[in-house]
Amino acid sequence: MSxxxxxxxxxxxxxxxxxxxxxxxxxxxxxxLAAGGAAAVxxxxxxxxxxxxxxxxxxxxxxxxxxxxxxxxxxxQPSPYERNIIRREDPGLTPTREASVVFTPLQNLFGIITxxxxxxxxxxxxxxxxxxxxxxLMIHGLVRQxxxxxxxxxxxxxxxxxIHFIECGxxxxxxxxxxxxxxxxxxxxxxxxxxxxGVLLSTLLDDVGYDKKRARFxxxxxxxxxxLTRTIPIEAALDDAMVVYGQNGEMLRxxxxxxxxxxxxxxxxxxxxxxxxxxxVGDQPFNTREETLHYSDLMPDGKTRQYTWIQEAxxxxxxxxxxQQLLDRGYYQxxxxxxxxxxxxxxxxxxxDGGRNWHPARLQDPILSKALTRFRFDWHWDGSPALLQSRCxxxxxxxxxxxxxxxxxxxxxxxxxxxxIQTWKVDPDGKVSNVQVA
Amino acid sequence: MSxxxxxxxxxxxxxxxxxxxxxxxxxxxxxxLAAGGAAAVxxxxxxxxxxxxxxxxxxxxxxxxxxxxxxxxxxxQPSPYERNIIRREDPGLTPTREASVVFTPLQNLFGIITxxxxxxxxxxxxxxxxxxxxxxLMIHGLVRQxxxxxxxxxxxxxxxxxIHFIECGxxxxxxxxxxxxxxxxxxxxxxxxxxxxGVLLSTLLDDVGYDKKRARFxxxxxxxxxxLTRTIPIEAALDDAMVVYGQNGEMLRxxxxxxxxxxxxxxxxxxxxxxxxxxxVGDQPFNTREETLHYSDLMPDGKTRQYTWIQEAxxxxxxxxxxQQLLDRGYYQxxxxxxxxxxxxxxxxxxxDGGRNWHPARLQDPILSKALTRFRFDWHWDGSPALLQSRCxxxxxxxxxxxxxxxxxxxxxxxxxxxxIQTWKVDPDGKVSNVQVA
Numbered sequence: 001m002s003x004x005x006x007x008x009x010x011x012x013x014x015x016x017x018x019x020x021x022x023x024x025x026x027x028x029x030x031x032x033l034a035a036g037g038a039a040a041v042x043x044x045x046x047x048x049x050x051x052x053x054x055x056x057x058x059x060x061x062x063x064x065x066x067x068x069x070x071x072x073x074x075x076x077q078p079s080p081y082e083r084n085i086i087r088r089e090d091p092g093l094t095p096t097r098e099a100s101v102v103f104t105p106l107q108n109l110f111g112i113i114t115x116x117x118x119x120x121x122x123x124x125x126x127x128x129x130x131x132x133x134x135x136x137l138m139i140h141g142l143v144r145q146x147x148x149x150x151x152x153x154x155x156x157x158x159x160x161x162x163i164h165f166i167e168c169g170x171x172x173x174x175x176x177x178x179x180x181x182x183x184x185x186x187x188x189x190x191x192x193x194x195x196x197x198g199v200l201l202s203t204l205l206d207d208v209g210y211d212k213k214r215a216r217f218x219x220x221x222x223x224x225x226x227x228l229t230r231t232i233p234i235e236a237a238l239d240d241a242m243v244v245y246g247q248n249g250e251m252l253r254x255x256x257x258x259x260x261x262x263x264x265x266x267x268x269x270x271x272x273x274x275x276x277x278x279x280x281v282g283d284q285p286f287n288t289r290e291e292t293l294h295y296s297d298l299m300p301d302g303k304t305r306q307y308t309w310i311q312e313a314x315x316x317x318x319x320x321x322x323x324q325q326l327l328d329r330g331y332y333q334x335x336x337x338x339x340x341x342x343x344x345x346x347x348x349x350x351x352x353d354g355g356r357n358w359h360p361a362r363l364q365d366p367i368l369s370k371a372l373t374r375f376r377f378d379w380h381w382d383g384s385p386a387l388l389q390s391r392c393x394x395x396x397x398x399x400x401x402x403x404x405x406x407x408x409x410x411x412x413x414x415x416x417x418x419x420x421i422q423t424w425k426v427d428p429d430g431k432v433s434n435v436q437v438a
Numbered sequence: 439m440s441x442x443x444x445x446x447x448x449x450x451x452x453x454x455x456x457x458x459x460x461x462x463x464x465x466x467x468x469x470x471l472a473a474g475g476a477a478a479v480x481x482x483x484x485x486x487x488x489x490x491x492x493x494x495x496x497x498x499x500x501x502x503x504x505x506x507x508x509x510x511x512x513x514x515q516p517s518p519y520e521r522n523i524i525r526r527e528d529p530g531l532t533p534t535r536e537a538s539v540v541f542t543p544l545q546n547l548f549g550i551i552t553x554x555x556x557x558x559x560x561x562x563x564x565x566x567x568x569x570x571x572x573x574x575l576m577i578h579g580l581v582r583q584x585x586x587x588x589x590x591x592x593x594x595x596x597x598x599x600x601i602h603f604i605e606c607g608x609x610x611x612x613x614x615x616x617x618x619x620x621x622x623x624x625x626x627x628x629x630x631x632x633x634x635x636g637v638l639l640s641t642l643l644d645d646v647g648y649d650k651k652r653a654r655f656x657x658x659x660x661x662x663x664x665x666l667t668r669t670i671p672i673e674a675a676l677d678d679a680m681v682v683y684g685q686n687g688e689m690l691r692x693x694x695x696x697x698x699x700x701x702x703x704x705x706x707x708x709x710x711x712x713x714x715x716x717x718x719v720g721d722q723p724f725n726t727r728e729e730t731l732h733y734s735d736l737m738p739d740g741k742t743r744q745y746t747w748i749q750e751a752x753x754x755x756x757x758x759x760x761x762q763q764l765l766d767r768g769y770y771q772x773x774x775x776x777x778x779x780x781x782x783x784x785x786x787x788x789x790x791d792g793g794r795n796w797h798p799a800r801l802q803d804p805i806l807s808k809a810l811t812r813f814r815f816d817w818h819w820d821g822s823p824a825l826l827q828s829r830c831x832x833x834x835x836x837x838x839x840x841x842x843x844x845x846x847x848x849x850x851x852x853x854x855x856x857x858x859i860q861t862w863k864v865d866p867d868g869k870v871s872n873v874q875v876a
Contacts, residue, residue, distance in 0.1 A: 068564025110684030126506025197548035246548035
């Protein structure tokens with residue numbers, strides 16, 4: 001993890017970024033043209049059904065006056081006007097572009113479903129181009145009958161579909177060192193939420209006849225160049241873990257593990273091994289390279305906490321958020337996301353004064369276990385400086401910690417599994433920036 | 439609507455169509471190589487964490503042996519191996535390609551979310567290419583203060599996100615004439631389900647101060663070349679209708695109304711006017727051209743039922759479905775979709791003998807109002823001929839009708855709003871085809 005770099009200041013949201021980014025500018029109500037003038041426009045427009053449309057918009061745009069494009073049988077794409085809404089790579093965060101990360105543009109998104117084309121990508125040995133007809137998944141170890149499955153085999157098992165988040169264990173890591181990266185895309189964008197479809201891992205473990213007495217852990221291995229490996233405890237494997245092939249209705253995207261990935265709902269991102277090729281049932285943790293060097297937590301006492309699987313409750317305001325600009329005093333909808341690796345979000349509170357006063361936010365249905373929950377809060381900005389914060393509570397009663405509370409437990413020596421309350425500062429000129437409030 | 443055409447027989451799912459389509463072939467369990475041979479493979483693979491991996495897969499695929507591609511900051515795309523899973527146009531259904539339709543490939547999809555790139559498209563004057571900075575929405579008529587909004591204005595109102603289906607009123611129309619088109623993409627593919635984000639129409643009607651005493655209907659008009667217009671009753675407008683800009687987390691796709699569309703949950707597709715530019719509050723139905731010539735139901739008595747807004751409860755099995763081929767006897771998961779324009783799905787039953795015996799299917803959570811609900815049913819095919827059907831019941835108690843029941847009410851003279859039970863016939867050789875069972 002690098003030190004603060006001035007280049008972050010240059011990652012500004014370009015003026016041509018589309019409206020959700022710019023969506024904080026003046027609400028302009030245009031006066032209607034005088035009825036007489038508008039009626040003249042009306043008479044010139046063919047195909048109007050109404051004789052009394054005295055108040056037509058003042059001009060008929062060009063796309064209403066010419067035949068549009070033919071229907072598109074090909075795979076659809078966003079409007080060209082959305083071309084600046086993309087995942088973004090931090091060019092300095094990682095030494096290579098194959099072991100790197102691109103971030104979900106949370107500031108531009110609505111609801112809880114992350115569009116697959118904008119879902120963050122974190123790879124350790126690059127993104128493999130896998131032929132699904134050649135791909136195999138082996139399950140072996142403490143099993144009665146080791147088996148090798150084709151993707152078609154997996155598709156024939158009883159399936160389930162569930163909406164869950166995936167968050168990288170290193171999400172928000174730069175906040176630990178108070179780097180104050182400018183936008184929520186970089187502070188919290190190693191986060192996505194999708195409707196996943198696949199086979200419960202318990203179904204597959206039954207199919208190979210796992211050793212119910214001795215099985216304690218499972219090793220999952222990816223088919224990428226890193227042969228990425230992670231240990232999964234048997235309790236999670238038998239609970240809600242899945243071997244996934246579907247994401248948001250279609251097959252997984254290549255960067256999200258096509259054609260098969262592991263999903264362990266609520267676990268840190270890396271546990272959800274992509275391009276899954278192997279599951280081995282064992283009686284102890286596997287202690288693989290990635291589980292010691294990375295994604296372990298160096299605690300204040302110098303000991304390393306190795307198996308921090310679960311992403312604890314966390315929330316963030318996505319709008320207004322760093323890099324945006326409030327142009328008017330008046331109404332703003334504060335909105336953001338909350339999630340917990342332990343279940344459902346019970347409550348989200350919002351503060352506009354840095355945590356002195358808290359107000360309950362509205363939670364958008366459906367509120368699903370181990371999924372993103374969208375919250376909203378109505379705010380009238382009077383032009384004063386403000387410190388915007390959100391704080392969530394999950395169904396276990398766990399309360400998202402302050403920065404001070406987080407540091408008291410975790411210290412400053414490791415950067416993983418950071419879930420403290422995020423603060424966006426609003427200046428009197430409307431500029432929104434990332435600050436840390438104790 | 440055209441007569442049966444032999445060309446339908448040529449719309450077969452190509453062999454290179456990916457696995458969900460082909461996912462009904464033999465489940466092959468490959469024997470593992472002898473431990474000695476596999477161990478030799480293991481030793482050749484760098485970076486393995488385990489010394490005891492005696493049972494590695496028999497070969498290491500090429501993508502595990504070379505560095506993968508760099509992370510992709512650009513908007514993501516499906517795997518090239520999925521290139522045959524697209525929306526498809528029926529080349530003979532409509533006289534022009536601008537007033538035409540492409541269909542959602544339901545047979546290839548999982549869960550309830552329709553990927554935006556595969557969502558059906560139905561246009562009446564082609565697909566406009568709208569500059570969102572130039573787009574305007576006018577609300578006028580029986581209002582205190584007519585207003586014209588920019589897209590930015592709309593984005594600043596309090597918003598909601600909700601998962602709802604959209605089904606064209608002409609979906610499954612060819613079944614009325616027993617054309618027996620071969621696949622579920624063509625029988626039921628004018629159907630999608632998305633997480634929509636926008637502003638409740640009631641919020642906007644309050645903003646213009648609509649006349650609460652006189653307002654009975656609202657005219658919605660699109661900015662396309664057709665200036666498509668539809669009448670919406672005020673009850674629906676004030677209930678859950680929305681002016682939508684977000685679909686599955688991002689801005690609407692151009693073919694789904696970018697940058698603004700109307701959403702009237704549960705109403706026939708055409709009521710959800712795309713590229714929304716105008717809403718007019720009135721005291722009577724507007725009887726526009728599209729509301730008389732199209733999407734009206736010619737009943738057996740010769741009268742026309744004009745305002746059939748709500749899509750009644752309906753379901754369909756998406757797998758196994760027409761055009762697929764069962765290659766083995768044995769286990770199959772029957773799965774499909776159910777939905778109702780009046781609320782939640784309460785129950786889905788499945789029959790494998792043409793409706794003589796019915797068995798309850800499992801419904802996948804979350805079960806949401808006016809949204810697709812995924813159902814699943816375990817089936818062991820013994821090689822006998824089978825007639826696969828699904829039948830849903832919604833929370834009002836409405837039961838999806840049989841073909842006979844539907845025809846008794848609706849006759850044979852109109853093709854809209856068809857929601858009868860669909861039958862897929864399985865031949866002893868495993869071929870699955872579309873048949874009608876009374």
